[in-house]
Amino acid sequence: MTPKHQVGLFWFNNDLRVADNHALEQASREVEQLICIYCLPPSANGKKGPSSPSGHRLQFLKESLIDLNSGLNTLGQNIEVYFAPPLETIAQLITQYDIGALYSSSSADYYVNTVWQLLRQRYSMIAFNQVNSSSLFDPEQLPFSLNELPDSFSKFRRKVEPIEVRSPLATLASLPPRPSNATARQWQQQFPAFENNPAPLFKGGERSAADHLQGYFARGLASTYKETRNGLDGMDYSTKFSPWLANGNLSPRIIMQALREYEQSVEKNDSTYWIYFELLWRDYFRCYAQKYGKRLFTLGGINQRKPATSFYPERYQKWCQGNTPYPIINACMKQLNTTGYISNRGRQLVASCFVHELNLDWRYGAGYLEQQLIDYDVASNWGNWQYLAGVGADPRGHRQFNLAKQTQTYDPDELFINKWAGNDCSPVLDSVDAADWPILDSTKAPKI
Numbered sequence: 357m358t359p360k361h362q363v364g365l366f367w368f369n370n371d372l373r374v375a376d377n378h379a380l381e382q383a384s385r386e387v388e389q390l391i392c393i394y395c396l397p398p399s400a401n402g403k404k405g406p407s408s409p410s411g412h413r414l415q416f417l418k419e420s421l422i423d424l425n426s427g428l429n430t431l432g433q434n435i436e437v438y439f440a441p442p443l444e445t446i447a448q449l450i451t452q453y454d455i456g457a458l459y460s461s462s463s464a465d466y467y468v469n470t471v472w473q474l475l476r477q478r479y480s481m482i483a484f485n486q487v488n489s490s491s492l493f494d495p496e497q498l499p500f501s502l503n504e505l506p507d508s509f510s511k512f513r514r515k516v517e518p519i520e521v522r523s524p525l526a527t528l529a530s531l532p533p534r535p536s537n538a539t540a541r542q543w544q545q546q547f548p549a550f551e552n553n554p555a556p557l558f559k560g561g562e563r564s565a566a567d568h569l570q571g572y573f574a575r576g577l578a579s580t581y582k583e584t585r586n587g588l589d590g591m592d593y594s595t596k597f598s599p600w601l602a603n604g605n606l607s608p609r610i611i612m613q614a615l616r617e618y619e620q621s622v623e624k625n626d627s628t629y630w631i632y633f634e635l636l637w638r639d640y641f642r643c644y645a646q647k648y649g650k651r652l653f654t655l656g657g658i659n660q661r662k663p664a665t666s667f668y669p670e671r672y673q674k675w676c677q678g679n680t681p682y683p684i685i686n687a688c689m690k691q692l693n694t695t696g697y698i699s700n701r702g703r704q705l706v707a708s709c710f711v712h713e714l715n716l717d718w719r720y721g722a723g724y725l726e727q728q729l730i731d732y733d734v735a736s737n738w739g740n741w742q743y744l745a746g747v748g749a750d751p752r753g754h755r756q757f758n759l760a761k762q763t764q765t766y767d768p769d770e771l772f773i774n775k776w777a778g779n780d781c782s783p784v785l786d787s788v789d790a791a792d793w794p795i796l797d798s799t800k801a802p803k804i
């Protein structure tokens with residue numbers, strides 16, 4: 357048996373839960389004392405910038421951290437939240453507590469992985485353990501290496517579908533205690549201020565995730581998922597697992613366990629299969645982000661083929677505010693700004709409009725969704741944007757949605773558009789021409 361490390365450090369990221377957390381379980385076996393930390397993303401600290409999280413995101417994150425703290429308390433631990441970059445924070449803690457082993461869940465986040473690599477290079481005497489806690493499949497189950505990841509989702513799906521999804525872990529009974537000289541930090545008071553939404557759609561945390569999961573299946577919604585999943589408004593047309601998955605309050609294997617139980621005890625049909633199918637998309641984009649690293653964020657995408665595009669500040673602003681000449685887009689963007697969430701259909705439409713009708717650089721659209729979405733997930737957001745911008749994993753390349761036809765199909769009576777005041781908008785896209793000269797409405801132009 358390998359001797360236990362004296363003090364271990366657990367770095368939480370998008371795995372804010374105790375249940376089915378493989379990295380935490382490994383740490384619980386391997387160290388005598390443990391310190392659990394979370395570092396708020398640098399974009400959330402200090403000045404507001406293009407990727408600073410919105411109030412919706414911060415509220416959900418804070419709730420998740422508070423709930424994680426309660427979960428850890430029951431196991432004799434607590435979470436320490438730092439408002440400083442992880443590299444400096446972890447380096448300081450390593451020295452201060454003579455850390456022997458560092459633990460974290462595997463991440464699809466390029467920034468997190470870069471910090472991890474830098475720490476690894478700097479502290480060769482420490483044991484580094486990054487453990488998969490957030491995907492359906494473990495890397496060693498996949499019949500290909502990351503470099504050989506299939507170039508389309510369909511090929512990926514065919515290869516992984518025969519693989520069994522492992523059961524979630526048994527509940528942890530306890531965790532090693534904190535070192536006696538580690539004093540608890542009062543992080544809640546220091547949390548950045550945000551506009552509190554008194555009626556949020558979702559509440560962050562492992563307990564509300566479990567309640568939501570249980571309620572979703574208890575109400576039989578899984579039986580009709582495939583028929584309803586393209587809805588635009590409401591809580592029941594799709595699973596709404598994403599906010600809890602993105603923050604790691606819920607593991608995909610816990611979802612799969614509930615799904616399989618539902619299939620056995622209630623019904624197994626195309627809809628229940630389709631929930632699994634969508635979770636495969638999530639796994640695909642996680643692998644994709646890990647494989648392509650920083651290419652996930654470049655204009656030319658994975659093949660470095662740059663689309664012909666420009667930047668029009670007025671168009672960008674109108675899109676963000678929901679003030680374009682396209683009512684369906686305006687409704688989606690106003691819904692996003694008010695709630696922090698839009699449907700999958702809505703996301704496809706706003707991204708397609710951004711790229712095709714507005715001819716904007718897709719990365720600014722992805723950046724805006726990163727800021728606003730409660731369920732922001734680096735791999736799913738940037739991977740889907742690349743797909744729609746024709747620079748990613750879509751074998752068909754360019755995908756332009758016909759906005760009038762989509763409105764006719766998904767909002768024929770304009771109930772969604774009216775609810776979100778999508779018609780209350782600017783009738784024109786540009787108020788100036790390429791030379792910055794005002795474009796006048798010909799019907800109102802003065803006669804010369």
Ligand SMILES: Cc1cc2nc3c(=O)[nH]c(=O)nc-3n(C[C@H](O)[C@H](O)[C@H](O)COP(=O)(O)OP(=O)(O)OC[C@H]3O[C@@H](n4cnc5c(N)ncnc54)[C@H](O)[C@@H]3O)c2cc1C
Pocket residue numbers: 585594595596597598599601602631634635637638639641698699700701703704707725729731732733734736737738740741744
């Ligand atoms: C432009 C764009 C940006 C997106 N950004 C994000 C994001 O930041 N975070 C995020 O979680 N999803 C993102 N998605 C994927 C998808 O829209 C959301 O996962 C979904 O709308 C979340 O709602 P739900 O949980 O009810 O989904 P459901 O339809 O109920 O699906 C169940 C689960 O499957 C996964 N899933 C479904 N569709 C996709 C997909 N296309 N790609 C990856 N996983 C999927 C999600 O984990 C989801 O929770 C994006 C899609 C587009 C087109």
